[in-house]
Amino acid sequence: MRASHPTTVNTSAVATEDIASLRRFNRYFTRRIGALDDHYLGQNRPLGEARLLFEIGEGGASLRDLRARLGLDAGYLSRMVKALDAEGLVRVRVHPGDSRLRIAELTSAGRVEVAEQNLRADALAEGLLKGLTPRQREQLTGALGCAQRLLRLAAIRVEVVDGGHPDARACLDAYAADIDERFPEGYDPATLVQPGEVSGESGAFLVAYEERRPVACGALTRFDEAGRVAEIRHVWVHSDARRLGLARRLLAELEGQAEERGYAVVRLDTHASLTEAQSLYRACGYTEIPRYNDDAYGAYFFEKRLG
Amino acid sequence: MRASHPTTVNTSAVATEDIASLRRFNRYFTRRIGALDDHYLGQNRPLGEARLLFEIGEGGASLRDLRARLGLDAGYLSRMVKALDAEGLVRVRVHPGDSRLRIAELTSAGRVEVAEQNLRADALAEGLLKGLTPRQREQLTGALGCAQRLLRLAAIRVEVVDGGHPDARACLDAYAADIDERFPEGYDPATLVQPGEVSGESGAFLVAYEERRPVACGALTRFDEAGRVAEIRHVWVHSDARRLGLARRLLAELEGQAEERGYAVVRLDTHASLTEAQSLYRACGYTEIPRYNDDAYGAYFFEKRLG
DNA sequence: TCATTTCTTTGACTACGGTCAAAGAAATGA
DNA sequence: TCATTTCTTTGACCGTAGTCAAAGAAATGA
Numbered sequence: 001m002r003a004s005h006p007t008t009v010n011t012s013a014v015a016t017e018d019i020a021s022l023r024r025f026n027r028y029f030t031r032r033i034g035a036l037d038d039h040y041l042g043q044n045r046p047l048g049e050a051r052l053l054f055e056i057g058e059g060g061a062s063l064r065d066l067r068a069r070l071g072l073d074a075g076y077l078s079r080m081v082k083a084l085d086a087e088g089l090v091r092v093r094v095h096p097g098d099s100r101l102r103i104a105e106l107t108s109a110g111r112v113e114v115a116e117q118n119l120r121a122d123a124l125a126e127g128l129l130k131g132l133t134p135r136q137r138e139q140l141t142g143a144l145g146c147a148q149r150l151l152r153l154a155a156i157r158v159e160v161v162d163g164g165h166p167d168a169r170a171c172l173d174a175y176a177a178d179i180d181e182r183f184p185e186g187y188d189p190a191t192l193v194q195p196g197e198v199s200g201e202s203g204a205f206l207v208a209y210e211e212r213r214p215v216a217c218g219a220l221t222r223f224d225e226a227g228r229v230a231e232i233r234h235v236w237v238h239s240d241a242r243r244l245g246l247a248r249r250l251l252a253e254l255e256g257q258a259e260e261r262g263y264a265v266v267r268l269d270t271h272a273s274l275t276e277a278q279s280l281y282r283a284c285g286y287t288e289i290p291r292y293n294d295d296a297y298g299a300y301f302f303e304k305r306l307g
Numbered sequence: 308m309r310a311s312h313p314t315t316v317n318t319s320a321v322a323t324e325d326i327a328s329l330r331r332f333n334r335y336f337t338r339r340i341g342a343l344d345d346h347y348l349g350q351n352r353p354l355g356e357a358r359l360l361f362e363i364g365e366g367g368a369s370l371r372d373l374r375a376r377l378g379l380d381a382g383y384l385s386r387m388v389k390a391l392d393a394e395g396l397v398r399v400r401v402h403p404g405d406s407r408l409r410i411a412e413l414t415s416a417g418r419v420e421v422a423e424q425n426l427r428a429d430a431l432a433e434g435l436l437k438g439l440t441p442r443q444r445e446q447l448t449g450a451l452g453c454a455q456r457l458l459r460l461a462a463i464r465v466e467v468v469d470g471g472h473p474d475a476r477a478c479l480d481a482y483a484a485d486i487d488e489r490f491p492e493g494y495d496p497a498t499l500v501q502p503g504e505v506s507g508e509s510g511a512f513l514v515a516y517e518e519r520r521p522v523a524c525g526a527l528t529r530f531d532e533a534g535r536v537a538e539i540r541h542v543w544v545h546s547d548a549r550r551l552g553l554a555r556r557l558l559a560e561l562e563g564q565a566e567e568r569g570y571a572v573v574r575l576d577t578h579a580s581l582t583e584a585q586s587l588y589r590a591c592g593y594t595e596i597p598r599y600n601d602d603a604y605g606a607y608f609f610e611k612r613l614g
Numbered sequence: 615t616c617a618t619t620t621c622t623t624t625g626a627c628t629a630c631g632g633t634c635a636a637a638g639a640a641a642t643g644a
Numbered sequence: 645t646c647a648t649t650t651c652t653t654t655g656a657c658c659g660t661a662g663t664c665a666a667a668g669a670a671a672t673g674a
Contacts, residue, residue, distance in 0.1 A: 409622070
């Protein structure tokens with residue numbers, strides 16, 4: 001489905017210099033930092049177990065989650081947990097709601113070991129950074145932050161899904177909860193689009209996935225009878241995925257969907273309290289127009305001519 | 308020795324935010340990119356062998372070098388090379404000068420496999436980057452380049468070594484060869500400092516090491532009888548280690564050495580053709596002064612008051 | 615020249631990481 | 645209710661990575 005529509009982004013060929021730069025960095029980083037880190041993290045504990053302890057963390061985790069997060073074989077994980085349990089670092093109990101599931105939690109001894117891991121890793125990072133001036137450290141932090149942001153963004157895939165799909169409903173629920181909290185007057189979930197409005201010829205629902213997890217969404221619906229004007233609604237980004245430039249990308253993809261469906265214009269409205277959204281729309285080529293509906297939440301109205 | 312002198316750089320405590328940022332990036336990067344890369348690089352070849360093939364490279368390498376570069380056990384390496392030889396990917400021959408040494412070289416089949424490795428790695432990087440706009444790719448390349456530059460710089464250790472030490476002489480030879488090429492009139496190596504001038508109370512010789520390899524140097528000698536003025540000479544950075552900010556750091560460390568020895572002023576001269584050097588000196592607080600010697604190579608003369 | 619060092623090979627051995635299949639227990643859906 | 649699915653455990657197994665010690669061959673230094 002996704003490949004069938006010409007998106008407005010991500011179409012140009014990748015420069016060989018960009019590829020070379022990423023590979024160069026990868027070689028350098030994994031050899032110098034990654035290897036070092038792995039070696040010191042565990043100290044006299046196998047790496048797999050050290051990672052497992054870290055991943056169980058303060059709150060504990062179900063074996064199913066750990067398997068997914070670490071990408072481990074069920075048998076292998078089961079044995080490792082058993083070994084850690086025998087050492088008194090981990091305690092396993094049955095999930096209260098579903099007794100097929102098992103929850104692993106750190107004992108106090110386990111917590112101590114994780115704390116030591118953290119201290120070692122901090123010391124390692126500190127040793128690395130102390131060769132730099134404060135100004136240079138700041139630069140490094142900035143560069144790493146920027147790189148991580150872009151690498152995350154690059155890994156996010158936007159897909160067209162059915163409006164009734166569980167991922168779509170989960171996004172919409174999260175969206176409703178988010179803005180219910182932000183709007184002084186609250187938000188009535190009954191106002192959300194219905195699955196029928198965002199499917200087939202007239203509309204679409206987009207979900208952005210980061211490593212299988214839905215982290216953002218946006219809806220496109222028909223606005224006028226003639227099918228010339230579409231409305232963009234429910235553009236939402238999970239709090240974990242903000243500041244990546246994802247909203248801008250979703251907007252571009254929604255516009256692509258609108259064009260594909262023969263729309264000439266897209267509209268949207270936004271709440272008075274969402275000031276960042278307003279500047280985003282302006283930056284993406286939207287211009288303010290008069291109120292076009294009697295929506296109680298809408299305070300500013302925008303429009304963009306496509307093509 | 309190094310810890311004994313108060314350097315002008317690298318003394319402040321590392322901010323926890325900088326440590327956290329580095330660790331966050333490390334976690335994300337190794338999990339997402341590093342692991343992926345390792346998995347795809349080898350395809351149906353063990354990682355160790357894939358890395359070995361890559362490291363042997365076009366020019367071949369001695370087993371001793373490979374052992375040092377990859378940090379492998381001698382027996383382990385020997386066996387891997389044997390296995391690759393048996394597969395027809397590598398050919399081993401005796402070193403012409405020293406028949407204890409063995410040289411491993413890629414056969415044409417080996418070269419093909421390395422080329423395939425490279426293609427796969429390129430494809431992986433390309434797949435990663437194509438989720439970004441060209442503008443974002445450029446940003447990523449810039450951020451990774453900046454981070455790599457700073458990480459390299461952080462790993463470089465500057466040490467005081469004897470002027471007669473092989474590393475010192477190697478640096479000076481490389482320095483002489485470098486500027487012999489750059490100066491239109493060539494360079495006479497007889498002008499280089501003698502070991503005695505850069506030791507003890509009156510002078511010092513600094514070598515910067517990147518992972519055990521000397522990559523830069525600088526000398527401090529007494530200039531006047533009274534011991535108030537020192538001269539900085541032979542500041543050289545290996546071409547592989549340029550643009551890291553290393554010259555600036557060496558200069559700062561040399562000034563620290565001068566202060567430690569009770570000097571109040573440092574001087575230096577520079578050739579007309581080394582224009583970058585001149586702006587570096589100005590940026591580091593040096594001011595131009597009249598010619599203070601009859602050195603044929605010196606065209607501009609600088610001085611800095613210490614303390 | 616002879617002892618020492620350097621470089622490599624070989625044998626023996628280990629731990630870690632990982633896979634696969636079978637089976638049991640609990641939840642789910644028809 | 646019964647078949648199916650989900651989740652975990654257990655047994656059996658494998659390849660890779662890596663270590664250690666012994667020994668031989670060549671170079672080096674005294």
